[in-house]
Amino acid sequence: MMGIDPVTLIVALIGASTPILLAAIGELVVEKSGVLNLGVEGMMIVGAVSGFIIAINTGSPWLGFAAGAVGGAGLSLIFALLTQYLLSNQVATGLALTLFGLGLSSLMGEAYTGINPPLTPDLFPQALRDIPVAGPILFGHDLVIYLSILLVAGVWYALHHTRMGLILRAVGESHDAAHALGYKVIRIRICAILFGGACAGLGGAYLSLVRVPSWTEGMTAGAGWIALAIVVFASWKPWRALIGAYLFGGIAALQLRLQAAEINIPVMFLDMSPYLVTIIVLVIISSDRGRAALNAPAALGKVFHASG
Amino acid sequence: MTAPLLEIAGLTKAYPGVVANDTVSFAIRPGEVHALLGENGAGKSTLVKMIYGLVRPDAGSMTLEGAPFTPAEPRAARAAGVAMVFQHFSLFEALNVAENVALGMEDPPRPRDLAQQIREVSETYGLPLDPDRLVGDLSAGERQRVEIIRCLLQDPKLLIMDEPTSVLTPQEVEILFHTLRKLSAEGTAILYISHKLEEIRALCDAATILRLGKVVAECTPREVSAAHMAELMVGKSLAAPARAATPPGAVLLKVTGLSLEPATPFGTPLRHIGMELRAGEILGIGGVAGNGQDELLAALSGEARTTPGTIALEGAQIGALGPNERRRLGLLCAPEERLGHAAAPDMSLTENALLTARLRQGLDRHGFLNWNGAQAYAEQVIAKFDVRTPGAHVAARALSGGNLQKFVIGREIMQAPRVLVVNQPTWGVDASAAADIRQALLDLAQNGAAVICISQDLDELLEISDRFCALNEGRLSAPRPARGLSMEEIGLMLGGAHDMHEADGEVPHVPA
Numbered sequence: 145m146m147g148i149d150p151v152t153l154i155v156a157l158i159g160a161s162t163p164i165l166l167a168a169i170g171e172l173v174v175e176k177s178g179v180l181n182l183g184v185e186g187m188m189i190v191g192a193v194s195g196f197i198i199a200i201n202t203g204s205p206w207l208g209f210a211a212g213a214v215g216g217a218g219l220s221l222i223f224a225l226l227t228q229y230l231l232s233n234q235v236a237t238g239l240a241l242t243l244f245g246l247g248l249s250s251l252m253g254e255a256y257t258g259i260n261p262p263l264t265p266d267l268f269p270q271a272l273r274d275i276p277v278a279g280p281i282l283f284g285h286d287l288v289i290y291l292s293i294l295l296v297a298g299v300w301y302a303l304h305h306t307r308m309g310l311i312l313r314a315v316g317e318s319h320d321a322a323h324a325l326g327y328k329v330i331r332i333r334i335c336a337i338l339f340g341g342a343c344a345g346l347g348g349a350y351l352s353l354v355r356v357p358s359w360t361e362g363m364t365a366g367a368g369w370i371a372l373a374i375v376v377f378a379s380w381k382p383w384r385a386l387i388g389a390y391l392f393g394g395i396a397a398l399q400l401r402l403q404a405a406e407i408n409i410p411v412m413f414l415d416m417s418p419y420l421v422t423i424i425v426l427v428i429i430s431s432d433r434g435r436a437a438l439n440a441p442a443a444l445g446k447v448f449h450a451s452g
Numbered sequence: 453m454t455a456p457l458l459e460i461a462g463l464t465k466a467y468p469g470v471v472a473n474d475t476v477s478f479a480i481r482p483g484e485v486h487a488l489l490g491e492n493g494a495g496k497s498t499l500v501k502m503i504y505g506l507v508r509p510d511a512g513s514m515t516l517e518g519a520p521f522t523p524a525e526p527r528a529a530r531a532a533g534v535a536m537v538f539q540h541f542s543l544f545e546a547l548n549v550a551e552n553v554a555l556g557m558e559d560p561p562r563p564r565d566l567a568q569q570i571r572e573v574s575e576t577y578g579l580p581l582d583p584d585r586l587v588g589d590l591s592a593g594e595r596q597r598v599e600i601i602r603c604l605l606q607d608p609k610l611l612i613m614d615e616p617t618s619v620l621t622p623q624e625v626e627i628l629f630h631t632l633r634k635l636s637a638e639g640t641a642i643l644y645i646s647h648k649l650e651e652i653r654a655l656c657d658a659a660t661i662l663r664l665g666k667v668v669a670e671c672t673p674r675e676v677s678a679a680h681m682a683e684l685m686v687g688k689s690l691a692a693p694a695r696a697a698t699p700p701g702a703v704l705l706k707v708t709g710l711s712l713e714p715a716t717p718f719g720t721p722l723r724h725i726g727m728e729l730r731a732g733e734i735l736g737i738g739g740v741a742g743n744g745q746d747e748l749l750a751a752l753s754g755e756a757r758t759t760p761g762t763i764a765l766e767g768a769q770i771g772a773l774g775p776n777e778r779r780r781l782g783l784l785c786a787p788e789e790r791l792g793h794a795a796a797p798d799m800s801l802t803e804n805a806l807l808t809a810r811l812r813q814g815l816d817r818h819g820f821l822n823w824n825g826a827q828a829y830a831e832q833v834i835a836k837f838d839v840r841t842p843g844a845h846v847a848a849r850a851l852s853g854g855n856l857q858k859f860v861i862g863r864e865i866m867q868a869p870r871v872l873v874v875n876q877p878t879w880g881v882d883a884s885a886a887a888d889i890r891q892a893l894l895d896l897a898q899n900g901a902a903v904i905c906i907s908q909d910l911d912e913l914l915e916i917s918d919r920f921c922a923l924n925e926g927r928l929s930a931p932r933p934a935r936g937l938s939m940e941e942i943g944l945m946l947g948g949a950h951d952m953h954e955a956d957g958e959v960p961h962v963p964a
Contacts, residue, residue, distance in 0.1 A: 307560070314544050314555050321542040324506070325556055326526030442546060 148401045153394075155280050156401075158289060159355065161393025163188070163347035163364075165292050167371035168378070168385045169299055170343025175375055176303065177336035178316035178443035182238025183223055184344050185368025186245020191216035191345025192352040193249040196256055196359045199349075205264040209288060209349050216345015217338045219245055224337040227447075228330045234445050242368065250361045257360060261353045264288070288350050293386070295343070300382040312336060316441030319448040329448050344368065366419070377425050379439040395421060455518065457482045457641045458503070458610055463512035465498055472498040474665040475512065480610065485632065485642045487652045487673060490662035491685055491882040496645050499662070500612050503643070504536045505529035517609075530558055535603035536612040537596065545588035545718060549598050552587055556602040573604050577631045588718040592741050593624040600631070611635065612643045617651060621740055622910070622943035629655055647685070647883070649678035663687055686883050700918070701731030704902045705783070705871045710762040712751050720744040722751060725928045727921065729871065734893060734903040736917030736934060738910055739946055744926040745906050746788065749875045752904070753785035754778045765871065779811050782870030786861050788879060788906075790853065794860040797849040801841065804848050805830035805863055812867040829866070837862035838888065854885035861889055865896050872896060875906040890916050910942055922946045 167184050174181050194215030199208025223241050226232045266273065267290065268283040275283070303309035312332060315322045319329045351367070352359050370392055378384035395417055402409065456479035465473045472495045480486045490496050501507040503514065505523030514521040516532055523529035526536075543552050550567050554560040561569065567583040574581045579597040587595060596616060603611055613632075617625045632642055632655065646652055652659060653673045661669040661684045669684045710725040722744050729735055739745060750756040752763070754775040763771045765781050773781075787793040795804045806826040810816050815826045830844035837858045841851055848856055857877065864872055877893065878886035894916055897903050906923070907913050913920060919931040922945035929945050 307554070310547075310551055310555060314547065314551075317544040317546050318542075321544060322555075324526070324538060324542040326505070326530075327555075439546075 148398075148405060151277055151280055153397060153401060155284055156397040157390060157394040158281075158285065159393075160397045161389045162289050162292050163351045163355065164367050164371050164374065164392060165386060165389035166288075166295070166347030166350065167344040167368055168374040168389055169292070169296055169382060170340035170347075171371055172375045172378065172380060172382060172385055173299060173303075173312070173343075174336050174340035175444055176316045176380060176441055177312050177333045178319060178441050178446065178448075179227065179333050179337055180234045180238065180445040181220065181223055181241070181337060181340060182235060182372065183220070183241025183245065183368075184340075184371050185364055185366070186242035187216040187219045187341045187344035188245075188348035188351070188368045188371075189249040189362070189364045190219045190245045190252075191348030192363060193253040193256070193348075193359060194345070195349025196261060196352040197252065199261045199353055200256060200259060203262050205262050205353050208261065208353050209346060212349025212353075213342040213346040216343070216348060217341040219248075220337050220341025220344070223341075224334045228334055228337075231447050231449060234447070246362060253359045253361065257358075259358065261357050264354050286354065288346070288354070296382050296386045303382065313441070316443055319443050319446070323448075333448075344371070347371070370419075373426060380441065381439065392421070454481050456480060456515075457484075457517060458521070459515040460503075461513050461515075463499065463502060463514070464510050465495075465502060465507060466510055471665050473502070473509070476662070476665070476667055477512075478660045478667065478670065480641045480643060482609070482641050483636050483639045484658060485636050485644055485656045487656040487659035488643060488645045488662065489647065489649075489652065489659055489681060489685055491647065494662040494685070495665040496662055497614065500536065500614060500643065500645065503529070503610075504534060504612060527558065530606060533607070533609035534612065535606055535608035535610070536614070537599045537603060537616055538614055543587050543595055543598060546586065548584055548586050549581060549590075550583040552598055553583075553602045553605065556599075557606060569605060570601055573601050577601075577604065577634060578627060579631060591743075593620050596620070596628075600628075604635075608640060610641045610643060612645075614645045615647075616644075617646065617648060621946045622939045624740075625651065649673075649681050652681070653678060661685055682883070700733045701900065703728050704731050704766055705729040705904075706764045707752075708762055708764075710751060710758055712747055712756055712758055714747055715750070715756065720747055720926045722747050723926045725751075725926075727928060727931065729902045729904060731900050731902055732897055733918040734897045734905055734916050735931065736913035736920045737904060737906045737923050737928070738913050738920060738942060739906075739908065739923035741908055743923050745875055745923060747926070748923065748928075749785060749787055749873060749906060752783070752873045753787070754783075776811060779808065779867075782868075783873070784808070784864040784867060784869040784871070785873040786864050786875070786877065788875040790856050790860060791849060795848040795856060798847055800847055801834070801839075801844045801851075801859060802827045802830045804859075805833060805844070808863060809867055830863075833859060833862040833866055836866065837892065854881040857881050858885055858889060861892065865892055869896075869901055871902045871904070873904045873906070876908065877905060878907075878909065878912060886912070910939065914942075920945075 167188055171181065171184055191212035195208040195212030198211035199205050219241065223237055226237050227234050264286045266284065267287050272283040273279045303313060311327055315327060315329050315332050323329050348364060351363060356363060374385055374388040374392065377388045399417055459479045461477045462475045463473055463477070464471070464475055476499060488496050488499065498507060502509050505526045505528050521532060523532065544555070550563060550570060553570060554566060560566055570581060570583045574597070579601060581594065581597050581601060587598060590598070616628060620628065636642055644652070644656055656673045659671050659673045659681070660667055661671070661681065663685065671681065673681065707725055707727045710722055712722040714721050720743055725748065727735065747756065751758050754773055754777070758771045760769055760772040763769070765778070765783050768781065770778055770781060770783070791797045796807065802823070806815055806821065809829055813825070813829055815822045815829065827844050833839065834841060834844060839859045839862065840855050851859065861874065861877055874893070877889050881889065890912065893903050893905065905913065905917060914934055914937065917934045920934040920937055920942070921931045922929040922942070924946055
């Protein structure tokens, strides 16, 4: 593999994975509460465009990231109201949310194509980043990347070591039992959905403000779907979602470099590879139904209707 | 006479079309074990849900220790000292015992302290339990212990128990009663819901009997007979099922060395099951839920394929055949779960009749359905089995449990099976419908068919079966004649008390 520098590959991999990781960790919390929101792609792209618009108009990337999270959460609120209060089907509503988000984002972003957003600064000083090998890998990133890893750690800690996380898992395991014990199933699920929407929106804003960085229609290009697949791939475990996201980000980054190095494989196959690996991993995991089923929230995707 | 702990006066709750509770009044004193009796639909569940804060009454008042008691939610009821053990366990299978207990507490201590408290309480009350085990791996009796311990850790003044013994072996019932008497002696009042009258006579100090939402009588259970209480509950006297003794005929169904891996992670594997079933007999299979009943029914019905050569119907090997081929040969089944397994909830009774009777009743030709025939068949079932419904066009979901159960059992019986397998035929069915279903099974056997009745209701099995086997952790015991079998012997066949003997903290139970 001549021409591929492992250090720059790892740095690129972390950057390429971060939008997927953010969306996946949000969706993981949503699914742990027993809700299947297939609208990740839509929330990501609405986050991407809202973040971009605010960043351009204020000149601050940080306000842009915040607006991305608010935009994603706002879109997820539609999903929350439809599925939790009006008891609509989660799969159909989630798909509709993606289509709605794609359309809404092109409308919002019409005037913003071809503009460059304000630069997002790196977090650590140049001296630290110049350390060979460790420098770029450990210190060569911006705040959002460190935030995404902290988020994974936080979600893991919250799910397994706090009462809030226990209640969330309980609601996702059996909403009827949780209701019988007096927990507010709908309120807890709405909070989880909003958290998922904010994470997806933040991931989208990271795409438009840092990764690309500019606004084009449909720029998420399936990242939301990969995030959904990663949640299953990770069997609903936060650290595994991190590994999964970096794995897929790694394939995407490697693929670009293989093309640049003019390895003699048709470009289409390399483009396909992340998706192909997703499918293969999903098939392998779901064929082992015993183990996967143990971790899957038992009430996932089921409509909760409080009776009596 | 001590002052009442909880006093209920004129409590009323109406739902659209039905008054669940109509001016219900009674009182419980501290340390009293008070029974709440009534058939399904008499309003027992609604009443305790109001006490526990899950349902708000339309009218009436409650007084707890002399102060007005209006819990807006279960949290408030728990804070006031009311705890409840649910009929359908409110447990989370994928969480461990300590996590389940913590979820039911207002202000749980740190996990390590909680595990210690669970061990202490479980030893004090003779309910051994390991806080670290997954609830999905526990037996029904052990799961109930989780619920009870969850309540006890909050020092309740009033403990509500909704049909606690329906899933327990006789020995487990004894140990539960021991625990309850100990609690009662310490001053905890217990509100005990059941329709098992002998248990109530053994345990309870007072009883309030509900019928159609109203209090129809109050009595002291020790001083009246079970038959008298049953009449008060139902409003009429019940005839016990009857039949003439017939000698068993030829072997219809033979099962040898049947083993099966479960389809779900919390299922039970079947291990070397063998049995012989003769024409004209009813084989009762008892056992506590989760010991392989669902798997056994799936293996017999053909939902789960087994190795060829393990199941033979009238000499023909059917182990590799699917449900439809087995139906064609005369092996019919009625599974336990009425909605979603025995019947499709959103389909009409006609459509549901068609689903299993298509082959044997000739309700289709060249792939086209004979709707008139199907409707006529559904109407026959409705008429013959006294299914209370506006008509065959009604969705299965709209029927009450007892009526739907009569329909799904009737649907199979009317197809003249050679062998009929039923699982929990009278679960959640009121007393008169249950008597009808049992009589229908007896009649079927009398006409030369063979019946396997899988049930957790031991009284039912003793009443209708000729021979009795126990299913325990996926193993089937050797059959014994049902006549003259005592509860004690049955309990031992069912695997005893599932490690409930001693409170020495040791948990030898091996997860299935």
